[in-house]
Amino acid sequence: MFFALFALTVAAPVWAIRLPFHSWSTHSTVSLSDGSRYVAYHPPPVFEVYDTGLTARLTARGSSHKEAGLAFLRDRLGAETVQFKSSLEGDVTTHIYVTQQIHGVPVHNAVANVALNKAGKITSFSSSFVPSPRSVAPSTPTLTAEDAVRRVEEALNGAVVADHPVDLEYYAQESGDLLLVHGVPLDLTSGQRVLALMNAETGDVVTVINQTLDLTYRAVPLAKNVPVDNFELIVDPEDPLASPNGWTTVNGIDTHSTNGTNVIGHAYLFASKPVNETSPGAYDYPYDFTIDPKTRSDVNAATVNGFYVVNMMHDITYHYGFTENAFNFQGNDPIRLFVTSTAYGTNNANFFPSRDGVSPQLHVLVWTYTTPGHDGALENDIVIHEYTHGLSTRLTGGGVGTCLNAAEAGGLGEGWSDAVADWVSQTSLPIKDYVIGSWAKNITGGFRSQPYSTSFAVNNQTFSRLAGNNTEVHWIGELWAEVLHLQLAALVDKYGFSEDAKTNPNGSGGNVLWLHLLIDALSIQPCSPTFLDARLAWIQADANRYAGANKCLLWNVFASRGIGINANSSHTDNFDIPAECS
Incomplete structure (x- = not known):
């Protein structure tokens, strides 16, 4: 038996997901070029959050948070199947991640985790363990x-x-x-x-x-976006805390190229080699928008820009907890960025996620809707979107890199990627409508069907959008990104806007709170999360970090788009909020 009783000193969880799961939450489909079609099954997770926390049995007097969390997981899941995988000690919570093993063999994407607050109480539990297998194959393979x-x-x-x-x-x-x-x-x-x-x-x-997370678009021209095509000479952008040795240093040696400890920027068309300095400490490659973007000088400039953007995102998210201990891309697993790549066609960008310790790849392609074409590495929000796939796939499941493969989970991944690009684009009050990809696509509406907006007249998406048969992940993700746009606007309306949020995670602005909640919630939620799981993880992140100060504000935003407290996996709109928020 793989789910065991557990020892607690308080009552049942505040919220628990135990509803029927729509197939989007448990399945994914891949169609190959030869016409074959494969459907994969992803076991549905159990996800419970406990507001201010549960007191769990300790293994011994003076046990650490790690030991207490492991004891909880072993009691709940059965000690014989629990294999410690990783832990993450943040500034407000400690996360323990374990995997399921049977006969010494891990079960694919069977991940469980708990979060403990500073007082050592359990604030959330999730598990995608397989509780009672009908049959188990022998553990010794016939084929090598x-x-x-x-x-x-x-x-x-x-x-x-x-x-x-x-x-x-x-x-x-x-x-x-x-x-x-x-x-x-x-x-x-x-x-x-x-x-x-x-x-x-x-x-x-x-x-x-x-295993390809891309920026395939669905475009309806409704609004406008500002093209990112103006270059400046930016002096010393490296953050001293996040990148203390600079961006171009590997093992203590300056490479004098776009080869660094966080990301290696490759000029794909030119032997996939890093781009060298133009002079000591400078990467000054002018870009000519009138010539073919595959020209060597333009490829060099685009590679430098992509290298700059990914490193900036590394440094920003490092301040908010995405550090080496939290499975980021630093040291032995930097992102391998391929600029002006022709490996995967045109009019796209791709991120290939990986587990902690293995380098992922990010390919940015040329967009051919103009003559000459537009290099995607020059539109910063495209690069930010792809980088955020790395953030979400690493933090969900404790570094396994494979927990966002089911259709609904993949849609959430697209939503987080658009939302972080949106967050970066905002520079002051009020929060403005946001469109991604307008320069690459060369239309004001960009890639998505509607702009992200606080106006229901501009963006009218609600939870029932997911009730149809469209399982395309970007279509699903648009709703989640819209909800997070509304969360950002609500928090900024309440707390103001911190202009230094990209370097100061201790600011008081609502944009600072928002990014903390996003990153905290990724670490809390289960493997293969649904919208309902992601919503509860967001609420619990506020309980962990801000003692629930924003609970009603956050619930009101979710409810405004049909993801209210009584929403379920049928994807029917529900606009209810908790009684205490009425």
């Missing part, structure tokens, strides 16, 4: 990893991704059976990156999971 790679490459017409591990793990089917599989990360000739799960006994491809 090498056999699996060879067969998968041939079956799917691709090549295994270099420097990415092939994992032996159990995969939970919807039937309740656990299959032993080899997880093979694969680059297909069509340009897709996928994780292929091959049955380690029969050699059959069980399923394929998308």
Whole structure:
């Protein structure tokens, strides 16, 4: 039995998700260029939040928060299946992440975590463990990893991704059976990156999971955006706390190029090499908008700009808790940024997530809606959107990198990416309408169907938007990004706007509070979260950091778009708020 009773000294949770799950929350679909279609199953999580916290049994007098959290998880889930994975000690909460193992083999995306406040009380619990498998395959594979790679490459017409591990793990089917599989990360000739799960006994491809997070658009021209095409010479942008050795230093040595400890910026068209300084300490490459963006001088300038943007985002999010201990991209796993990339076509940008310790890739492509085309690395919000995929995939699940694959979870991921780009674009009161991608697409409406706006006349999306059959992740994500735009506006209306929020996480402005809540909530929520999970994680993040001071404000925003307290997985609009907020 994999779910055990647990010892607590107080009553049941304040909120608990135990409703039927829509298939979007538990499934993802990948269609390959040969017409084949694979559906993957992602076990639904249990997610509970406890407001001011529960007192859990301690393993011994004077136990640490880590020990107390592990004791809670072992009591709740069964000590024989719990394998410690990672921990994250933030400034207001400590997070403990564990994985499920059976016969010493990990179960794919079976992740559980708890958060403890400074008083050592449990404030949230989530688990995507498989509680009672119907059957469990033998733990010894018939096929070796090498056999699996060879067969998968041939079956799917691709090549295994270099420097990415092939994992032996159990995969939970919807039937309740656990299959032993080899997880093979694969680059297909069509340009897709996928994780292929091959049955380690029969050699059959069980399923394929998308590993490409991109900026494919759905555009209706409704508003305008300002193109990011004006260059300035920016002096000493490196943050001394987040990047104490600068951006271009690796193992204590200055590379004098776009090769650094946080990101390596590659000029894809020119042997995928970093771009060198133009003079000591300077990267001064003028950009010519009148020539082909694949010209060497323009590629160099775009690479420097992309390198600057990703490093800036590293430094900003570092201040808000996305540090080395919180699974960021620093040291042995910097982001590999490929600028003016032709590996995946045109009119897009891609992020290929990875687990902590393995470098992800970010490809920025050329947009061909103008002559000459526009290099996506020059529109900062495109790069920020892709970087935020790294933030959300690393923090959700404690560094596993694979917890946003179900359709609804993937939609949330797109929403967070648009929302952070929105946050960066805001410079003062009031919070302005936001459109992403207008310069690349060369239309004022950008990529999305509606601008993000506080006006219901401009953006009228509500929770019932998700009740149809459209499972495209950007379509789903638009609603979440709109809700977060409204949360930002509400917090700024209440607390004002901190102009130094990008460097000072201790400011009093609502924009500071917003980014803290976003990053805190990512660490709290379960693997494969739904909108309801993400909503509760946001509310609990406020309880953890601000003692619930904004509870009613936040609930009112959620309810205004149909994600009220009684909303459920049917995606029917519900506009109810807690009784104490009436």
